[in-house]
Amino acid sequence: MFSVIFSGGxxxxxxxxxxxxxxxxxxxxGFELVGSVSGExxxxxxxxxxxxxxxxxxxxxxxxxxNLSPANIKKEGTxxxxxxxxxxxxxxxxxxxxxxxxxxxxxxLTLNGEIKRVNGVxxxxxxxxxxxIERMVIPKENVGECRKVPGMEIVGLxxxxxxxxxxxxxxxxxxxxxxxxxxxxxxxxxxxxDFSEVCGQETAxxxxxxxxxxxxxxxxxxxxxxGKTMIAERIPGLLPPLTQKEKLEVSSIYSIVGKLxxxxxxVDRRPFIAPHHxxxxxxxxxxxxxxxxxxxxxxxxxxxxxxxxxxxxSDVLEVLRQPMEAxxxxxxxxxxxxxxxxxxxxVCAMNPCPCGxxxxxxxxxxxxxxxxRYLGRISGPILDRIDIVTxxxxxxIQDFHQKHxxxxxxTIRKRVMAARKLQKIRYQGTSYHFNGELSGREVEKFCPLGxxxxxxxxxxxxxxxxxxxxxxxVVKLARTIADLAGEEVIGTNxxxxxxxxxxxxxxxxx
Amino acid sequence: xxxxxxxNSSILQMNASDTQTGxxxxxxxxxxWLGNINGVGRATAKKLLEVFASPMEVYSAGEKALxxxxxxxxxxxxxxxxxxxxxxxxEALLEKNIRFIPFYHPDYSKRLQxxxxxxxxxxxxxxxxxxxxxxxxxxxxxxxxxxxRYVAETFAKELARQDIQIVSGLAAGVDGLAQNAAxxxxxxTYGVLGCGVDICYPAYHxxxxxxxxxxxxxxxxxxxxxxxxxVLFPPRNRIISGLSDVVLVVEARKKSGxxxxxxxxxxxxxxxxxxxxxxxxxLSDGCNNLLRQGAGAALSPEQFMQELExxxxxxxxxxxxxDKTSASQKNPNISNIKSSFNAKLQTSxxxxxxxxxxxxxxxxxxxLDQIYMTAQTTPILCELTLSQxxxxxxxxxxxxxxxxxxxxxxxxxxx
Numbered sequence: 001m002f003s004v005i006f007s008g009g010x011x012x013x014x015x016x017x018x019x020x021x022x023x024x025x026x027x028x029x030g031f032e033l034v035g036s037v038s039g040e041x042x043x044x045x046x047x048x049x050x051x052x053x054x055x056x057x058x059x060x061x062x063x064x065x066x067n068l069s070p071a072n073i074k075k076e077g078t079x080x081x082x083x084x085x086x087x088x089x090x091x092x093x094x095x096x097x098x099x100x101x102x103x104x105x106x107x108x109l110t111l112n113g114e115i116k117r118v119n120g121v122x123x124x125x126x127x128x129x130x131x132x133i134e135r136m137v138i139p140k141e142n143v144g145e146c147r148k149v150p151g152m153e154i155v156g157l158x159x160x161x162x163x164x165x166x167x168x169x170x171x172x173x174x175x176x177x178x179x180x181x182x183x184x185x186x187x188x189x190x191x192x193x194d195f196s197e198v199c200g201q202e203t204a205x206x207x208x209x210x211x212x213x214x215x216x217x218x219x220x221x222x223x224x225x226x227g228k229t230m231i232a233e234r235i236p237g238l239l240p241p242l243t244q245k246e247k248l249e250v251s252s253i254y255s256i257v258g259k260l261x262x263x264x265x266x267v268d269r270r271p272f273i274a275p276h277h278x279x280x281x282x283x284x285x286x287x288x289x290x291x292x293x294x295x296x297x298x299x300x301x302x303x304x305x306x307x308x309x310x311x312x313x314s315d316v317l318e319v320l321r322q323p324m325e326a327x328x329x330x331x332x333x334x335x336x337x338x339x340x341x342x343x344x345x346x347v348c349a350m351n352p353c354p355c356g357x358x359x360x361x362x363x364x365x366x367x368x369x370x371x372x373r374y375l376g377r378i379s380g381p382i383l384d385r386i387d388i389v390t391x392x393x394x395x396x397i398q399d400f401h402q403k404h405x406x407x408x409x410x411t412i413r414k415r416v417m418a419a420r421k422l423q424k425i426r427y428q429g430t431s432y433h434f435n436g437e438l439s440g441r442e443v444e445k446f447c448p449l450g451x452x453x454x455x456x457x458x459x460x461x462x463x464x465x466x467x468x469x470x471x472x473x474v475v476k477l478a479r480t481i482a483d484l485a486g487e488e489v490i491g492t493n494x495x496x497x498x499x500x501x502x503x504x505x506x507x508x509x510x
Numbered sequence: 511x512x513x514x515x516x517x518n519s520s521i522l523q524m525n526a527s528d529t530q531t532g533x534x535x536x537x538x539x540x541x542x543w544l545g546n547i548n549g550v551g552r553a554t555a556k557k558l559l560e561v562f563a564s565p566m567e568v569y570s571a572g573e574k575a576l577x578x579x580x581x582x583x584x585x586x587x588x589x590x591x592x593x594x595x596x597x598x599x600x601e602a603l604l605e606k607n608i609r610f611i612p613f614y615h616p617d618y619s620k621r622l623q624x625x626x627x628x629x630x631x632x633x634x635x636x637x638x639x640x641x642x643x644x645x646x647x648x649x650x651x652x653x654x655x656x657x658x659r660y661v662a663e664t665f666a667k668e669l670a671r672q673d674i675q676i677v678s679g680l681a682a683g684v685d686g687l688a689q690n691a692a693x694x695x696x697x698x699t700y701g702v703l704g705c706g707v708d709i710c711y712p713a714y715h716x717x718x719x720x721x722x723x724x725x726x727x728x729x730x731x732x733x734x735x736x737x738x739x740x741v742l743f744p745p746r747n748r749i750i751s752g753l754s755d756v757v758l759v760v761e762a763r764k765k766s767g768x769x770x771x772x773x774x775x776x777x778x779x780x781x782x783x784x785x786x787x788x789x790x791x792x793l794s795d796g797c798n799n800l801l802r803q804g805a806g807a808a809l810s811p812e813q814f815m816q817e818l819e820x821x822x823x824x825x826x827x828x829x830x831x832x833d834k835t836s837a838s839q840k841n842p843n844i845s846n847i848k849s850s851f852n853a854k855l856q857t858s859x860x861x862x863x864x865x866x867x868x869x870x871x872x873x874x875x876x877x878l879d880q881i882y883m884t885a886q887t888t889p890i891l892c893e894l895t896l897s898q899x900x901x902x903x904x905x906x907x908x909x910x911x912x913x914x915x916x917x918x919x920x921x922x923x924x925x
Binding site for chain 1: 793883
């Protein structure tokens, strides 16, 4: 007896179709699993046999051979348990395998026959759909993430006995098992935070607004307790909600690393990733013998927040450089190059000096050398990629007493959305989306200045209020500020504000 | 040996007038040798020269003669050192453009000769402060505030314009700022280092280091190549005060290295003046304490110079008058000094809103947020948005009224 069943394998962000071929033949009884399988796939042999036995199916006394094709790609993970079991059942029960030519199976088995969740089901579903697969039989716990994949029917199973019933049923009966797309969506995630809860900090809030509107990387410098983290946590709320396409993109990454737990549906909030400063370069960028996406990719389409930035090791910070430019992480291995998306907005926070209270000389006693050394940990190239350096000033008691008159996230988001709309029109037909992505020549192309404004900037630079290398940054920031104001032309007032967001930078490069 | 006989009296009794320069030059390598023997310090070297006629005598003295002056360990060290090559090290020194000036040398500072425990020798790159010119030391916190920066620069500039030499330690903060301002005003300034004169400390003061050498000189009691160490700095403060007539303190914390300079100055009989600060300001605690203990208060460059004219520099003035007969030449007319210190800024061209905004600022850095909050309670400014205020502040910065230090704003000059 021979059967072919389909399944999916993950390599980097890509998924590929795997043929699971099962053959039962006479001969010395045994169980052979071939097809470039890794350790955990090899263990499927034991899991499948025992799970079937415990479900009341005893394996025939025969020579069993299972081949995972294409046999030249290394198979990883535990998702092949279910397709192997399926293949065996089909062979033993003499079921017509052709019925399942458009179905892919993916899932892990426990010894008592339960079907457990596996990582990477979402990207597998997205990729297999392109290969002509129309239905996927997956663990029930994975249903949430895949349900929204357009054009893919999803069947969620909990136990191997259900699988047997499913395989033996008629097509009409099987169809009934397909999950309804409209079924209730359970909301996940913590309660919303709102900008109106931030006391004072008008400058930092405004800077956050500008950053969110133009996708500018931003740095907050300020004393401990000023609310840098508080503001950073609220920036995702300023960004427009994820589109369906973005949701699938982000969720695929989360699926691969197994972050979609407990039947969670797609990731529907912009990610906010805040690694601790002891993180290793590999954990940040992704890596490992079998590469896995790192936190940079988990922050894709969201915020990467680096608190206490100078405390990060320089190796870690330098890792940021290439992804910030290319918007993806590439990891080279002997088997090939793995690419993970990493299009995030960098938000970082730092103290202005080792003790944190500079320039309040009554509290700060750091010597100039100490401060230089501390600030020097952030290298020029990294700083070059950060458009806004703003101060979060110390919070006073009066700030708390002031009524919560601050704007809500919703109000600010309206302005941000309007500014983003203008950018969408501006960058139609180009590879850009936001002002923050521009560099050098493109700034001059998309953000032209009038002669008066040009002259104004020159004066500012001559006066020493702005360094020459900040020129393009200032212009694209001014473009975003003008967009926020809904104005077509960049004015000197927009430029002046942009210059202010760059004044913090002077301290680093003096 | 022929040379030895020519010097019949001790070098300490010689005057510049009755010796030819060539003879001083001949002795220089020996003086340098004596100053660099391990175990022979300032006191020992001087004691030796009281007995032996010159450093050359010490170089050729036997162990027996030496033992009568110093203990046996030191004598042995000297005997050991006598085996060294004598001329090459000194020539290497000259090649680096560093002068070695022992305490008996006519070029040695008269001011220093008067202080207790005057150093055996000075290493100088450039010049020493002239003995016949007035000299003021400006010292203070390394980590000074904008107020300290402004005061140090203004005083240094005004004093330098009156041809007063500024002595300081080239340190970060007040020291360096004062020296820089003095150079910009075209004056002379002298740096005293806690390391070899060929080492610039702090390293980022390299441009200033070069300029100070050009304008005046770099001075140290430590041999070239000596790296800066914390223990070397208090003794160098002694030289700073020793080379000046008055020590002016701008900003010092309660426990500050500057106070060592003050102690040294008092020990040496130098006047101490202090720039007062706010009592809530930790950076002025040391200064205010000194005031309480009776130090002179420096309230403006004019008042400071006027008072010195009446006290420290009066005798000297009288002396000069008899010498040169013309009093006006020596006494600058201090009341005519056009100091920017008390002159208010010309704000008449500013808009009312800009004036009101300036009034919110201070010499202490205030964050944009704080300015914005205060502005909202000020009638004329409450309508301003944050962006408008940023623009206005940028304009004021460009016109030189305001300093922007990374998001914090402060006044550049009194309004």
